[in-house]
Amino acid sequence: xxxxxxxxxxxxxxxxxxxxxxxxxxxxxxxxxxxxxxxxxxxxxxxxxxxxxxxxxxxxxxxxxxxxxxxxxxxxxxxxxxxxxxxxxxxxxxxxxxxxxxxxxxxxxxxxxxxxxxxxxxxxxxxxxxxxxxxxxxxxxxxxxxxxxxxxxxxxxxxxxxxxxxxxxxxxxxxxxxxxxxxxxxxxxxxxxxxxxxxxxxxxxxxxxxxxxxxxxxxxxxxxxxxxxxxxxxxxxxxxxxxxxxxxxxxxxxxxxxxxxxxxxxxxxxxxxxxxxxxx
Amino acid sequence: xxxxxxxxxxxxxxxxxxxxxxxxxxxxxxxxxxxxxxxxxxxxxxxxxxxxxxxxxxxxxxxxxxxxxxxxxxxxxxxxxxxxxxxxxxxxxxxxxxxxxxxxxxxxxxxxxxxxxxxxxxxxxxxxxxxxxxxxxxxxxxxxxxxxxxxxxxxxxxxxxxxxxxxxxxxxxxxxxxxxxxxxxxxxxxxxxxxxxxxxxxxxxxxxxxxxxxxxxxxxxxxxxxxxxxxxxxxxxxxxxxxxxxxxxxxxxxxxxxxxxxxxx
Numbered sequence: 001x002x003x004x005x006x007x008x009x010x011x012x013x014x015x016x017x018x019x020x021x022x023x024x025x026x027x028x029x030x031x032x033x034x035x036x037x038x039x040x041x042x043x044x045x046x047x048x049x050x051x052x053x054x055x056x057x058x059x060x061x062x063x064x065x066x067x068x069x070x071x072x073x074x075x076x077x078x079x080x081x082x083x084x085x086x087x088x089x090x091x092x093x094x095x096x097x098x099x100x101x102x103x104x105x106x107x108x109x110x111x112x113x114x115x116x117x118x119x120x121x122x123x124x125x126x127x128x129x130x131x132x133x134x135x136x137x138x139x140x141x142x143x144x145x146x147x148x149x150x151x152x153x154x155x156x157x158x159x160x161x162x163x164x165x166x167x168x169x170x171x172x173x174x175x176x177x178x179x180x181x182x183x184x185x186x187x188x189x190x191x192x193x194x195x196x197x198x199x200x201x202x203x204x205x206x207x208x209x210x211x212x213x214x215x216x217x218x219x220x221x222x223x224x225x226x227x228x229x230x231x232x233x234x235x236x237x238x239x240x241x242x243x244x245x246x247x248x249x250x251x252x253x254x255x256x257x258x259x260x261x262x263x264x265x266x267x268x269x270x271x272x273x274x275x276x277x278x279x280x
Numbered sequence: 281x282x283x284x285x286x287x288x289x290x291x292x293x294x295x296x297x298x299x300x301x302x303x304x305x306x307x308x309x310x311x312x313x314x315x316x317x318x319x320x321x322x323x324x325x326x327x328x329x330x331x332x333x334x335x336x337x338x339x340x341x342x343x344x345x346x347x348x349x350x351x352x353x354x355x356x357x358x359x360x361x362x363x364x365x366x367x368x369x370x371x372x373x374x375x376x377x378x379x380x381x382x383x384x385x386x387x388x389x390x391x392x393x394x395x396x397x398x399x400x401x402x403x404x405x406x407x408x409x410x411x412x413x414x415x416x417x418x419x420x421x422x423x424x425x426x427x428x429x430x431x432x433x434x435x436x437x438x439x440x441x442x443x444x445x446x447x448x449x450x451x452x453x454x455x456x457x458x459x460x461x462x463x464x465x466x467x468x469x470x471x472x473x474x475x476x477x478x479x480x481x482x483x484x485x486x487x488x489x490x491x492x493x494x495x496x497x498x499x500x501x502x503x504x505x506x507x508x509x510x511x512x513x514x515x516x517x518x519x520x521x522x523x524x525x526x527x528x529x530x531x532x533x534x535x536x537x538x539x540x541x542x543x544x545x
Contacts (some may be wrong), residue, residue: 074467092459155466252399
């Protein structure tokens with residue numbers, strides 16, 4: 001059981017003067033129930049990776065297999081499907097009501113109106129927008145954070161076996177980011193979740209596994225803690241390490257002997273205090 | 281990661297046709313049109329074909345691109361030819377007869393004349409947009425409209441509208457593509473069913489596209505006002521294109537020749 005990409009290569013405008021390599025041989029498998037975080041700088045191929053994994057782009061070579069089957073075309077409508085939440089997904093809201101918009105995906109999957117309605121209600125509850133209060137509203141009257149959540153509900157309602165999210169917290173306020181983080185954490189109970197972002201701060205603490213992408217290649221694939229212990233890898237991938245790690249690196253540079261690095265502020269404080277005591 | 285998308289019709293180059301000042305080029309195209317509509321025989325069309333062929337050759341734009349515009353009007357061409365060629369129950373001898381419908385040789389020749397005229401029209405105007413960047417085209421139009429300001433025509437405003445519209449064509453195309461892919465990811469299909477079903481399938485694309493466009497237009501207007509935009513009158517351009525002596529000469533000689541050919545042939 002997995003969503004597996006093997007030796008996937010993708011080039012935009014292949015065969016023309018504008019050809020740009022986006023993915024240069026990717027081997028990755030995402031498991032159900034896992035929260036995988038794909039980190040990469042702008043232009044590293046993150047969004048292309050998601051589009052290929054969702055069957056929206058056909059790789060130039062290599063294959064995408066879902067639970068061992070290879071599928072041609074968008075994977076949204078197969079079973080178990082792949083749901084893709086694009087960057088700024090609120091841009092794709094179109095229906096007269098929030099509920100009707102969320103129903104769009106399930107109806108395209110061939111569900112009946114009743115089933116789709118049921119799915120929509122459940123998905124809206126899952127993102128914290130009560131169907132009673134928000135269901136009948138126009139999506140264009142929602143706040144930025146609410147619209148983002150409604151758009152995510154539109155994908156959750158399709159009950160995907162794998163949920164892919166592209167920069168899900170970009171452009172949201174603190175409250176909106178927190179809500180999206182909660183939705184992502186809760187979703188992994190029902191699906192394999194892959195979050196793609198350039199912002200290491202947001203999901204590093206909750207991810208089971210981190211993948212670093214650089215110029216269309218995987219440069220790191222392992223548990224978050226392994227990456228945390230070797231923070232120089234962030235810079236190698238053209239990324240900024242989380243502030244909390246940078247503080248500990250500065251402490252190390254200042255001569256403190258930290259036994260390890262931590263993402264948890266309380267833990268990090270304790271590590272620095274212990275190191276200072278040892279230094280005296 | 282985004283690959284650069286070649287935008288619009290423009291085919292960059294450095295030929296004399298590319299370098300010709302946009303106003304001169306538009307004037308020449310106008311004269312070319314006058315020639316096309318004043319000639320009344322195939323000799324005139326042959327002369328116009330020679331002019332078009334010469335311009336295309338000098339422009340170094342691949343003829344494949346120049347002829348691409350013809351595909352868009354192919355239905356009109358077929359219709360034109362048949363409208364002249366087909367006769368209902370004619371009394372005289374005809375080429376071919378199927379029941380009451382007949383194909384008439386004289387009619388076909390007339391139809392061919394109009395078909396060639398349309399093809400030449402498309403080739404000439406295509407060459408203008410292929411060899412002139414949208415910005416230079418807008419610039420040229422503005423300069424042409426400027427004298428109308430005397431009649432209180434808002435030439436500056438129209439020019440600004442043109443420039444802004446051109447600026448947002450690639451952005452809008454990119455956004456449309458994003459929304460299409462996003463809806464496909466939600467299981468939307470745009471390639472199945474009859475015409476009506478297909479048209480309806482585009483509602484989930486067009487609604488958000490227009491909502492976003494209006495929102496962006498509103499934001500852009502506010503941003504422009506925040507930078508003290510107070511209407512287009514009296515505005516200048518960073519780069520003003522100027523008619524050189526060569527441009528003027530090309531316009532005068534070229535236009536005069538074409539009009540004379542049009543009247544004589």
